[in-house]
Amino acid sequence: MTLLLAVISCVVAGYFLVALGWPLRYRSVYEWLLGASLSVGFGIGVFSVIFFLALVAGLTHLLVLDLGLVALLAGCLWFWRTRLSSVHARAAAGMRSPLPQWLDRVVMACLGLALAAAFYAAILRSIVHPHGEGWDAFAIWNLHARFLFRGGAHWRDGFSSLIPWSHPDYPLLLPSAVAHFWTVLGHESTAVPAIIGLAFTFCTVGLLCGSLGVLRGRICALLGGLALLSTPLFVEQGASQYADVPLSFFFLAVIALIQLADGRGALFLSGLAAGFAVWTKNEGMLFLCALTAAHVIETIRRRTVQPKIYNTAQLMAFGIPVAVFVALVVWLKHSIAFPNEIFSDPQTMLQKALSPNRYWAIIQWFAKDFLRFGEWWPIPSTLLLPALYFLTAGERSKPASPAFRASVLTLFLTLAGYFAIYVITPYDLYWHLRFSLNRLFLQLWPSTIFLFFLALPHWRPEKVSK
Amino acid sequence: MNESPASGHSSARTIAGIVLFMVGSLLSSLRLTQTAPDPTHLQADEITEKAEHRFSALKSQLPSRGVVGYDGESGNAGTEDYYLAQYALAPLVVERSKNHRLVIVSVTTEPPKPDTSGLELVKNFGNGVALCSNKDAK
Numbered sequence: 001m002t003l004l005l006a007v008i009s010c011v012v013a014g015y016f017l018v019a020l021g022w023p024l025r026y027r028s029v030y031e032w033l034l035g036a037s038l039s040v041g042f043g044i045g046v047f048s049v050i051f052f053l054a055l056v057a058g059l060t061h062l063l064v065l066d067l068g069l070v071a072l073l074a075g076c077l078w079f080w081r082t083r084l085s086s087v088h089a090r091a092a093a094g095m096r097s098p099l100p101q102w103l104d105r106v107v108m109a110c111l112g113l114a115l116a117a118a119f120y121a122a123i124l125r126s127i128v129h130p131h132g133e134g135w136d137a138f139a140i141w142n143l144h145a146r147f148l149f150r151g152g153a154h155w156r157d158g159f160s161s162l163i164p165w166s167h168p169d170y171p172l173l174l175p176s177a178v179a180h181f182w183t184v185l186g187h188e189s190t191a192v193p194a195i196i197g198l199a200f201t202f203c204t205v206g207l208l209c210g211s212l213g214v215l216r217g218r219i220c221a222l223l224g225g226l227a228l229l230s231t232p233l234f235v236e237q238g239a240s241q242y243a244d245v246p247l248s249f250f251f252l253a254v255i256a257l258i259q260l261a262d263g264r265g266a267l268f269l270s271g272l273a274a275g276f277a278v279w280t281k282n283e284g285m286l287f288l289c290a291l292t293a294a295h296v297i298e299t300i301r302r303r304t305v306q307p308k309i310y311n312t313a314q315l316m317a318f319g320i321p322v323a324v325f326v327a328l329v330v331w332l333k334h335s336i337a338f339p340n341e342i343f344s345d346p347q348t349m350l351q352k353a354l355s356p357n358r359y360w361a362i363i364q365w366f367a368k369d370f371l372r373f374g375e376w377w378p379i380p381s382t383l384l385l386p387a388l389y390f391l392t393a394g395e396r397s398k399p400a401s402p403a404f405r406a407s408v409l410t411l412f413l414t415l416a417g418y419f420a421i422y423v424i425t426p427y428d429l430y431w432h433l434r435f436s437l438n439r440l441f442l443q444l445w446p447s448t449i450f451l452f453f454l455a456l457p458h459w460r461p462e463k464v465s466k
Numbered sequence: 467m468n469e470s471p472a473s474g475h476s477s478a479r480t481i482a483g484i485v486l487f488m489v490g491s492l493l494s495s496l497r498l499t500q501t502a503p504d505p506t507h508l509q510a511d512e513i514t515e516k517a518e519h520r521f522s523a524l525k526s527q528l529p530s531r532g533v534v535g536y537d538g539e540s541g542n543a544g545t546e547d548y549y550l551a552q553y554a555l556a557p558l559v560v561e562r563s564k565n566h567r568l569v570i571v572s573v574t575t576e577p578p579k580p581d582t583s584g585l586e587l588v589k590n591f592g593n594g595v596a597l598c599s600n601k602d603a604k
Contacts, residue, residue: 099484107484110488110491120499121499128503128509130514131553143549151531157532163559163561166552229491375494377494384486384490388484388487392479392483
């Protein structure tokens with residue numbers, strides 16, 4: 001009963017947060033999908049933070065804190081609803097499909113099949129691997145959750161250099177969220193990390209379909225969802241209890257919210273998603289730097305035409321939640337954990353940065369993994385999507401918006417950051433590439449699909465649907 | 467970059483593109499179901515469950531918190547076994563070193579066995595798990 005109350009509080013807290021930033025009107029199934037997916041993801045994120053702060057402050061009675069948070073957010077929502085201006089949504093797409101009805105139904109059926117296949121595979125994997133599939137699940141994420149839950153006031157013991165491969169410097173969104181529900185439950189249950197993993201997996205699909213549905217209409221939503229659900233690695237990783245799929249959810253949330261609306265509220269939510277990404281994995285910080293750099297570059301580029309993409313109030317709305325999370329992670333890294341091993345030896349880093357062979361090896365791996373990281377068979381979706389683009393007849397999109405260009409640049413800069421990390425990695429390069437590159441690509445994959453379908457030519461219903 | 471209005475040819479091309487995309491995607495989904503565990507023979511991952519069971523008896527002999535040593539096999543199998551021990555025994559910190567008053571000795575497979583010189587057996591828990599003491603530890 002208490003667990004059910006905590007789960008409801010988690011989703012309701014997420015819903016109130018989303019409603020605070022962006023009062024969705026829930027007029028279409030896509031808005032429902034978008035709102036529900038964001039609510040679940042943000043709810044888990046905020047529950048993670050609540051648990052961690054309560055642990056640091058030595059507060060018990062977690063359920064009271066949860067209910068207090070929900071009441072506080074409800075109060076804020078009631079207060080702000082009367083003051084917030086309406087959202088400047090960029091949504092424009094009509095809901096009617098431009099395709100012949102038979103094809104529309106076939107696409108819908110394909111999405112249904114892909115969803116069923118993904119659900120089937122994810123559930124079976126979760127049953128067979130109750131502690132997570134793969135090394136990182138038990139040696140990093142669930143181990144940290146155990147230290148947070150079992151350690152009580154001495155939880156810091158677990159974030160020690162004595163356990164070198166457990167990456168004590170990793171942020172704690174996932175372990176904290178798991179420990180939150182274990183605490184409410186009163187004992188550990190392998191179902192909790194499994195359900196959180198599945199929730200992020202299917203909410204990422206929901207977020208992708210919802211945001212594409214709002215912006216580009218039904219057919220792009222269905223095809224976008226199909227592209228993600230038919231990526232075997234995405235489903236496998238989602239069920240593996242690693243943090244890469246949750247991170248991909250927050251990356252997508254940042255980019256989708258920037259595209260969906262330019263009001264302060266939506267940017268506040270986007271900033272919150274960026275903050276949650278920083279709180280999920282170290283790559284979140286890299287993504288945030290890339291996002292900032294991309295927007296600065298785009299602003300400078302447009303200077304002669306239009307001075308700014310965002311005004312000061314909008315920047316504040318984005319920056320405040322980001323600053324809070326950056327401060328939290330910086331505090332965690334400096335006061336608890338030991339430094340990240342990748343940046344521990346500047347001299348070796350410099351030596352490796354000056355070795356051209358390493359660049360060539362990484363380029364080769366990037367090229368190979370571009371075609372195989374999703375574990376597709378037999379045709380990689382990274383080839384299917386360009387084929388779809390070139391075969392699609394219709395009106396090419398108008399010149400891309402600054403927000404779109406900045407989002408594409410963000411993904412490229414993040415990718416460049418991953419490249420640079422491999423150049424200076426202290427580990428054996430081939431070992432590091434072999435065991436992590438596919439997951440790094442996967443982190444950016446939902447956002448890539450989203451931006452791809454935004455760029456896809458607009459079909460012309462009156463000509464195509466005969 | 468505007469194209470001319472879609473003709474019958476271009477709409478057929480669009481439909482072909484979508485059909486190709488759907489077929490390719492569904493084949494990958496099919497692969498996902500084929501590589502999924504067999505639903506008629508579902509059995510939970512034994513490695514982690516066994517490790518939980520192996521170290522459960524040891525827990526009562528160990529302090530509730532602090533750091534203990536660990537002596538096990540070398541190589542990849544040994545590393546995995548060490549992390550399974552750490553996972554099972556958290557919030558106790560298990561360091562892969564003999565330089566502690568209490569040292570867990572773990573052997574899961576055939577030789578080479580871990581070097582237990584300098585260690586004195588406190589209790590053998592079976593299943594390849596023993597607790598030793600190291601009086602020379604600093």
